[in-house]
Amino acid sequence: MLYLFLNILGTTGKKFISFIANIGHFFIFFGSAIYWTFKPPWYLKKIFQQILDIGYFSLPVVGLTTFFSGMVLALQTYNGFTDFNSESTVARIVLTSITRELGPVLTGLMVAGRIGAKMAAEIATMRVTEQIDALGTLGTRPMQYLIAPKIIASLVCIPILVLIGNTIGILGGYIIAIYKLNFNPSLYLYATIEYLQLIDIIQGTVKAAIFGLIISMVSCYFGYNASKGAEGVGFATTSSVVISSVMILTSTYIITALFFG
Amino acid sequence: MEKRKNKKIIIKVSDLSKSFNDNIVLKNINFKLFEGESLAIIGASGSGKSVLLKNIIGILEPDKGSIQINDTEMVNLPRNLKEKILLDLGITFQHGALFDSLKNWENIIFKIANKKKMNNKQGKKLAFSIIKKLGLQPEILDLYPSEISGGMQKRVAIARAICGNPKILLFDEPTSGLDPVTGSLIDQLIKTAVRTVGGSAITITHDMASVFRIADKVMLIDNKTISWSGTPKDMFNSTNAKIQEFIKPINSEFLLND
Numbered sequence: 001m002l003y004l005f006l007n008i009l010g011t012t013g014k015k016f017i018s019f020i021a022n023i024g025h026f027f028i029f030f031g032s033a034i035y036w037t038f039k040p041p042w043y044l045k046k047i048f049q050q051i052l053d054i055g056y057f058s059l060p061v062v063g064l065t066t067f068f069s070g071m072v073l074a075l076q077t078y079n080g081f082t083d084f085n086s087e088s089t090v091a092r093i094v095l096t097s098i099t100r101e102l103g104p105v106l107t108g109l110m111v112a113g114r115i116g117a118k119m120a121a122e123i124a125t126m127r128v129t130e131q132i133d134a135l136g137t138l139g140t141r142p143m144q145y146l147i148a149p150k151i152i153a154s155l156v157c158i159p160i161l162v163l164i165g166n167t168i169g170i171l172g173g174y175i176i177a178i179y180k181l182n183f184n185p186s187l188y189l190y191a192t193i194e195y196l197q198l199i200d201i202i203q204g205t206v207k208a209a210i211f212g213l214i215i216s217m218v219s220c221y222f223g224y225n226a227s228k229g230a231e232g233v234g235f236a237t238t239s240s241v242v243i244s245s246v247m248i249l250t251s252t253y254i255i256t257a258l259f260f261g
Numbered sequence: 262m263e264k265r266k267n268k269k270i271i272i273k274v275s276d277l278s279k280s281f282n283d284n285i286v287l288k289n290i291n292f293k294l295f296e297g298e299s300l301a302i303i304g305a306s307g308s309g310k311s312v313l314l315k316n317i318i319g320i321l322e323p324d325k326g327s328i329q330i331n332d333t334e335m336v337n338l339p340r341n342l343k344e345k346i347l348l349d350l351g352i353t354f355q356h357g358a359l360f361d362s363l364k365n366w367e368n369i370i371f372k373i374a375n376k377k378k379m380n381n382k383q384g385k386k387l388a389f390s391i392i393k394k395l396g397l398q399p400e401i402l403d404l405y406p407s408e409i410s411g412g413m414q415k416r417v418a419i420a421r422a423i424c425g426n427p428k429i430l431l432f433d434e435p436t437s438g439l440d441p442v443t444g445s446l447i448d449q450l451i452k453t454a455v456r457t458v459g460g461s462a463i464t465i466t467h468d469m470a471s472v473f474r475i476a477d478k479v480m481l482i483d484n485k486t487i488s489w490s491g492t493p494k495d496m497f498n499s500t501n502a503k504i505q506e507f508i509k510p511i512n513s514e515f516l517l518n519d
Contacts, residue, residue: 130354134359138375139375
């Protein structure tokens, strides 16, 4: 019995120490990546490729998600608030929910699934096929060549994607409000503009930038430290999406609390 | 500076040991590579040959021991200084390690393009001047590594290693997976590269025909250490059981006469 207890204690302790070591390892990687992101030379061609991939090619999925979210939000709000004769708050609820929360979070989750997985798989494959080792022997810093362009592009693109996603989401709500719920277009637009606050846009943009950092750092970390061939690539990809998503949902609460808490 | 018959020591490995957790892979490895010398490292799979090469090029750090390249101590050398030394080396990895996202010509001139600005036309011209020595067609230059065969990828990797005429060449199984004709071509190229530029080479290989074609000196890694070293001819007089196993399939007379 004592042996079993000690065994469980030992295994738990080992896992805990390994967990703490991994966190430490991540922060060392984080520091190094930030250093190389700001250190010239910058590989402009690689940065441009990443901007195209993260920003431009993510637009359809982000646009579609936020558009339908705006539509659903308008319908649900209308149905819920009719009981209290407060249908007029639909524009405000749609606007606030999209700009403060749904826009940044949905964009973050979509990009984590689409781009985070791709980044992790690409870097992990390069790691297990010795391409990263080869880079180091050819006078190129892997951190500067591979990781920095992804971080820069994520920091630039995700806030822009969120701003576009917010606009499309509000448009979705507008279409439902006007064409299905028969709101007056001018009044709806007036209400939307009236309740639009700079702090909501700033908060959404700050969230987006932090999500960009989370997605790129977590994905690059798992990819960069991949091992064990194809299995390692799979593990890196899954882990990057799961951890990025959890961190996005956790950090959105912290940021909201900091802004409005 | 230690010299043999007026030849400079290019790489000197002393008392190198390397282990992964509790698994000792290399123990007290000592050898020297002289200028103009071609050294072949042989050994069974998993004997630590590639680990030794990765220690030399700084991908792995040894647990103890010293590695000197052109009299510069590489162990614990700051990364920026290590990079400068590595730029003078031509290295091929066991599986090619070509960059998937770059075209073959971009792969070949990667190191040079980092140092010197060149346009696409100049880059392709330089890449072509190298691949024609390796029996590759110019059509492959605009393709990606995934669009050519494994044997061609190997040759593109060799082209990348020899681009810029480095004086130290390190090859990890350069002829594995190649047909005998191409393998022989690669061997000839290694030999030429060593002789014409006065370079030195370390080749890790299982291919004994290749060893007899390219090597001035052979080193056997067995049981975590260098258990035998000598010239290719010495192998036939060796009583070392592993050496006997390696040369058994070889038609010795044919190769030596060749």
